[in-house]
Amino acid sequence: MEVMVVERPPEFLPRITRSYSDCNSRRSDDSPLVRCQTSCSSSLHRFLVHSAAECSDDAICKLIADLDSPSIESKRLAATELRFLAKHSPENRVLIARAGAVAPLVALLSHPDPQIQEQGVTAILNLSLCDENKSAIAGAGAIRHLVFALRFGTPAARENSACALLRLAQRDDLLAAIGCSGAIPALVSLLETGGPRGKKDAATALFALLAAKENMTRAVEAGAVRPLLDLMADPESGMVDKAAYVLHRVLSLQEGRRAAVAEGGVPVLVEMVEVGTRRQKEVSMLSLLEICKEGAAYRRMVVREGGIPPVVALVQSSSEKTKEKAEALIALLRQPTAPLS
Numbered sequence: 001m002e003v004m005v006v007e008r009p010p011e012f013l014p015r016i017t018r019s020y021s022d023c024n025s026r027r028s029d030d031s032p033l034v035r036c037q038t039s040c041s042s043s044l045h046r047f048l049v050h051s052a053a054e055c056s057d058d059a060i061c062k063l064i065a066d067l068d069s070p071s072i073e074s075k076r077l078a079a080t081e082l083r084f085l086a087k088h089s090p091e092n093r094v095l096i097a098r099a100g101a102v103a104p105l106v107a108l109l110s111h112p113d114p115q116i117q118e119q120g121v122t123a124i125l126n127l128s129l130c131d132e133n134k135s136a137i138a139g140a141g142a143i144r145h146l147v148f149a150l151r152f153g154t155p156a157a158r159e160n161s162a163c164a165l166l167r168l169a170q171r172d173d174l175l176a177a178i179g180c181s182g183a184i185p186a187l188v189s190l191l192e193t194g195g196p197r198g199k200k201d202a203a204t205a206l207f208a209l210l211a212a213k214e215n216m217t218r219a220v221e222a223g224a225v226r227p228l229l230d231l232m233a234d235p236e237s238g239m240v241d242k243a244a245y246v247l248h249r250v251l252s253l254q255e256g257r258r259a260a261v262a263e264g265g266v267p268v269l270v271e272m273v274e275v276g277t278r279r280q281k282e283v284s285m286l287s288l289l290e291i292c293k294e295g296a297a298y299r300r301m302v303v304r305e306g307g308i309p310p311v312v313a314l315v316q317s318s319s320e321k322t323k324e325k326a327e328a329l330i331a332l333l334r335q336p337t338a339p340l341s
Contacts, residue, residue: 057095060082060095060096060099060101061099063078063082063085063101064082064099064100064101064104066078067079067082067101067104067105067108068104072113072116075108075111075113075116076113076115076116076119079105079108079116079119079120079123082096082101082105082123083119083122083126086123086126086127086129090129090130093126093127093129093130093133094133096127097127097130097132097133097136101123102124102127102133102137102140102142103140105120105123105124105127106120106124106137106140106141106142106145107120107145108120109121109124109142109145109149109161110145110148110149114153114154114157117149117153117154117157118154118156118157118160121146121149121153121157121161121164122157122160124137124146124164125160125161125163125164125167128164128167128168129167134167134168134170134174137164138168138171138174138177142164142168143165143168143177143178143181143183144181146161146164146165146183147161147165147181147182147183147186149161150162150165150183150186150187150190151189155194155195155198158190158194158198159190159194159195159197159198159201162187162198162201162204163204165178165183165205165209166201166205166208169205169209169211170208175209175211175212175215176214176215178209178215179209179212179214184206184209184215184218184219184222184224185218185222187205187206187209188202188206188223188227190202191203191206191224191227191231192227196238199237199239200239200242203228203231203239203246204242206219206224206246207242207245207246207249210246210249210250211249213252213253216249216250216252216256217253217255219250220250220253220255220256220259224250225250225256225259225260225263225265226263227243228243228246228247229260229263229264229265231243232244232247232268232269232272233268233271240272240276240280241277241279241280241283244272244280244284244287245283247260247265247287248283248286248287251290251291252290254294257290257294257298258294260287260291261291261298261301265291266288266291266298266301266302266307267305269287269288269291270284270288270302270305270306270307270310272284273285273288273307273311273314274306274309274310278318281310282314282318282322285311285314285325285326285329286325288302288307288311288329289325292329292332292333293332296335299332299333299335302333303333307333308330308333311326311330311333312326312330314326315327
């Protein structure tokens, strides 16, 4: 069976990945856990000064040494300061990693103090914005610890862990390792239970990880189809497009198609083809095409839900490439089939 793959949607992954060091780190800055530390306010001036300029090797080495301090406060302040240093400066990201900060920061990702864990996660996220650092981060065992923070961390730690895993997933050689780590069930959990930002982070990370076929299987087994359909059916979620693209990747697998049908996905997709935005209509039509290739029983379901008229309308208003796929779907839907028994 031919499998059609949707190209990476414009303004989906690129826009979100560019905003990580700004929006995610800022969310952590606004956390009540951080605001309640009076000592942090006395150090804020130092953070901002360091963030605005290059930091000396000696200063970085001092902060790295403090990460191993027996003092909880020293650990927290050092992780926070390193996180700020890496927030906006590509040069600092390289310097901090080369100075040996990655391993001690990774060790903080499973720290029992939630503030230390959150600062460590955000520091690793900011370091991962530099492609040069990804091997060192993965090599230090960060994937397993990021999954731990994704499952048990504060809301900001969970969101930033998802973002950091996405950054690592941009390396094809790490897709399998991330998939084997338990990241996908944890991301599905965030997709179900997270706040609006967390759901978006989870969907974006899942989209990247599903570039590997074995991860698609893991996503289906983790129950990703149901929350994706729920988000697609809820325009107020702000997640319709993202969820639709993730679902389309899942539908390249037979078990994904079967799960989508079993979870009531056909009515959701037909409605999106009928009333969605142009992009939503197109990706939903492509998803229905994948489902209908599976067999006559699924085609009958699409016809019964009124799928032919909106697809015909899409043929009349789309690009040549989309028109070709929509016509292929219409041809499938108009094939004679035996009645349902």
